[in-house]
Amino acid sequence: MAPAVLWLLTVALLSISTSADVQMKVANNPADQLVDVLNKNRTAHKASSLYNNAGLACIALQYIKAYEGDCGAVGGADAKKPADSEFAATFTPNCGVQVSSLSQITGRLLGCQTKYVKPSEAFSEILMKNEKSINIVTDKNHTEVGAAVSGSDGGSPYFWCVLFSNGKANSSFTFEGGEPRISTPGCFSGANDECSGTHRSQTLYLWPYVAAALVTVGYGLGL
Numbered sequence: 467m468a469p470a471v472l473w474l475l476t477v478a479l480l481s482i483s484t485s486a487d488v489q490m491k492v493a494n495n496p497a498d499q500l501v502d503v504l505n506k507n508r509t510a511h512k513a514s515s516l517y518n519n520a521g522l523a524c525i526a527l528q529y530i531k532a533y534e535g536d537c538g539a540v541g542g543a544d545a546k547k548p549a550d551s552e553f554a555a556t557f558t559p560n561c562g563v564q565v566s567s568l569s570q571i572t573g574r575l576l577g578c579q580t581k582y583v584k585p586s587e588a589f590s591e592i593l594m595k596n597e598k599s600i601n602i603v604t605d606k607n608h609t610e611v612g613a614a615v616s617g618s619d620g621g622s623p624y625f626w627c628v629l630f631s632n633g634k635a636n637s638s639f640t641f642e643g644g645e646p647r648i649s650t651p652g653c654f655s656g657a658n659d660e661c662s663g664t665h666r667s668q669t670l671y672l673w674p675y676v677a678a679a680l681v682t683v684g685y686g687l688g689l
């Protein structure tokens with residue numbers, strides 16, 4: 467390997483481990499941070515700030531899990547999405563959310579990338595890549611939001627999912643027994659829990675950089 471390349475690699479590795487450390491300390495929960503970025507964008511567009519609903523967010527994490535780590539199924543010609551029946555049949559019971567409290571999903575954003583990025587970058591560089599996405603984010607019909615991020619096994623690839631609903635904040639997507647059921651791996655918003663399950667070790671963190679090919683897929687769907 468030429469010395470210049472080696473030097474570059476070393477610098478890359480150094481900066482990665484530094485940013486991983488910072489991430490650990492600063493990030494309490496990347497899903498909550500994503501909601502924060504999204505709500506700031508909404509209010510900047512004169513739309514209301516949305517209620518961060520943990521039940522809806524837990525369902526967003528189940529939505530991610532339905533892809534079983536297959537980034538290629540998120541967008542493009544082979545794009546798939548879980549059947550609507552999955553919400554009541556699988557996602558809701560996995561979260562311990564009361565089926566009777568399900569409300570309409572008024573929008574969803576989903577993105578997948580081999581590299582872990584900060585929530586603000588996931589928002590602007592992955593989820594908002596599609597032109598329709600900004601309309602979904604700023605839609606006045608939403609009242610609440612739930613976000614989730616997960617690696618399939620706690621590592622790459624990283625999926626980001628945001629679900630929107632027009633339900634009532636206090637009476638939709640409520641947990642049986644009132645307490646959020648925390649499911650892992652992955653992080654979801656609204657539950658006031660610290661979560662860094664997406665970056666467990668620096669080894670996992672490294673491979674996306676070493677593998678030269680980056681897969682980035684993002685899509686948005688209004689419903």
Ligand SMILES: *[C@@H]1O[C@H](CO)[C@@H](O)[C@H](O)[C@H]1NC(C)=O
Pocket residue numbers: 507510511589590594600
């Ligand atoms: C909201 O986010 C979109 C996508 O990242 C960006 O283009 C737009 O400038 C943002 N709006 C504001 C007011 O920050």
Ligand SMILES: *[C@@H]1O[C@H](CO)[C@@H](O)[C@H](O)[C@H]1NC(C)=O
Pocket residue numbers: 572605607688689
């Ligand atoms: C928002 O709600 C209005 C009134 O209920 C409806 O006409 C419109 O289609 C909705 N927009 C979207 C994007 O769902």
Ligand SMILES: *[C@@H]1O[C@H](CO)[C@@H](O)[C@H](O)[C@H]1NC(C)=O
Pocket residue numbers: 517635636
């Ligand atoms: C939910 O209900 C509680 C008590 O009834 C109230 O204090 C709280 O502000 C409500 N939250 C929202 C988001 O409506």
